[in-house]
Amino acid sequence: MGAQGKRVPRAVREQQMLDAAVATFARRGYRAASMDEIAEAAGVSKPLVYLYLHSKDDLFTACIRREAAALKAAVRAAVELDGPADRQLWSGLLGFFEHTAAHPDGWTVLYSQARTVGEPFADEVAAMRAEIVEFVRGLIAAAARDADCDDGDLAEREVAALAHALVGAAESLAGRALGGTAASSGRENAATLMNFAWSGLANLMDGRPWTPSR
Amino acid sequence: MGAQGKRVPRAVREQQMLDAAVATFARRGYRAASMDEIAEAAGVSKPLVYLYLHSKDDLFTACIRREAAALKAAVRAAVELDGPADRQLWSGLLGFFEHTAAHPDGWTVLYSQARTVGEPFADEVAAMRAEIVEFVRGLIAAAARDADCDDGDLAEREVAALAHALVGAAESLAGRALGGTAASSGRENAATLMNFAWSGLANLMDGRPWTPSR
The missing domain is CATH 1.10.10.60 (Homeodomain-like)
Structure with a gap:
């Protein structure tokens, strides 16, 4: 001072x-x-x-907003929008996991502290999460259009549900990596999710959905 | 009285x-x-x-324990353990989504309230979550053994990561369904996750992982 x-x-x-x-x-x-x-x-x-x-409230809100903006920006910047759909997804996931690994305190504030303290902070995180889901939804919808899946057209509600599933899976893996129980790199986490999600999405876009009766 | x-x-x-x-x-x-x-x-x-x-604390703890036990029991009971791997996963997911849809207050207590209030309640939920992840990990590991994927053997750490991803995806979809923004049935959510996850896992177990270079 x-x-x-x-x-x-x-x-x-x-x-x-x-x-x-x-x-x-x-x-x-x-x-x-x-x-x-x-x-x-x-x-x-x-x-x-x-x-x-x-105030402490305003300071905490400023922290949440800064960390949320940084996470969103990292994902947006990472996505190779001119690449094929799987490359876009891969690059976005890599951006997400590398950012969260590099900013563990930001992750903790967003995903543990802000949710823990409750309203109105939890609302800020919910809004950030909604933006990320919407961004991912756009990527999946674009991939579906590219794949030209006219028959068995991926319904909009299905695309939205897939986006929620993907974001939830990514958060779970990021939380696991930062919880210290698993030393997995951002690259490993992104690869896990691609294996998990992409091959499934790829089948779906080819008009080969999984059905309980098969 | x-x-x-x-x-x-x-x-x-x-x-x-x-x-x-x-x-x-x-x-x-x-x-x-x-x-x-x-x-x-x-x-x-x-x-x-x-x-x-x-006390209010003890009462809240009793609520968390009862709802956690009910959710775990519903998933365990739903899994058709003698069926093929995809059927096991499907039945478990269906059990999860139908239970959470039928017990929205239990879900809210576990996933919003208990986490919001923080320690020691959040620890109870984390322990329940760890048990569910471990159960799912066992299902995926058994499926991998059944698929006999010796080359490209699904490493244990990969199986654990996949289990975390699947549980996170399921939580995200359940939270979305209960948040009131999407009127999707338990069956629809389970089908979304099977499309998302199973086809991906199936490829993985066939020794056809997704790679960034393809």
């Missing part, structure tokens, strides 16, 4: 505070984390944290 | 209290739900709830 602190631009200081807050919330949990700890971790005074980010 | 209440056996009374508690926790949330409301919904006096179930 003091003279040196004042020379750092506000935008930079805020990012430092958010870095410290994400790390602290992830380690200690929303309730246990104190503004004192966060200020200390950021190397600033507590009044400066309040001046810039107003 | 009163004379009539006393004639009801304790075990029956406790189940009535748990029924009322699950419904109340699901609708109001753990924190907002009061022991007064729960007693009223169960048609008993508040002291009787405390006498039988001790």
